[in-house]
Ligand code: SF4
């Protein structure tokens with residue numbers, strides 16, 4: 169009796185990206201014609217070995233190793249590729265989803281561990297604020313003017329006619345709910361465990 173050998177679906181990775189919450193419904197990943205417009209306009213490609221066209225090709229070929237490739241961390245989300253793609257594909261969004269997958273896979277944990285405090289800020293305040301860990305660096309880069317802005321932010325906002333930036337309790341609860349239901353909090357906890365383990369080694 170002959171047995172049928174089932175081939176792995178080569179588009180499994182691409183399809184999982186298309187189904188991700190971050191992907192827009194009409195994102196043209198499967199329509200990519202490898203024209204190279206994204207790469208020709210990508211600043212990260214100009215200054216490193218990163219190549220968005222190649223990254224999309226690897227995704228379409230089902231190359232899961234791309235999740236463990238440092239190259240996916242070179243993009244800095246300028247969205248130029250997103251705006252020039254003739255088939256409405258978005259290497260920028262694909263990279264964001266690949267990074268999420270890389271974190272879930274474990275390979276990307278090291279890359280994001282030092283940014284954990286940013287995530288905690290979203291959980292605690294519902295907004296991304298600069299974590300204390302980075303204050304010294306910012307002070308060095310921007311000088312006393314930055315410190316003055318930081319210390320007197322509420323007064324400055326008041327002078328400009330702006331309200332305080334602390335979110336109302338109801339909005340904060342809703343944001344926390346979203347962060348839990350979308351897996352953000354769980355991912356953050358995983359990064360925290362990784363960081364704690366790394367610190368004790
Ligand atoms: S610009 Fe769009 S179609 Fe062209 S290679 Fe990049 S992702 Fe593919």
Ligand code: SF4
Nearest residue numbers: 210243246247249260
């Ligand atoms: S978003 Fe990333 S991949 Fe797209 S052009 Fe900018 S640096 Fe390149």
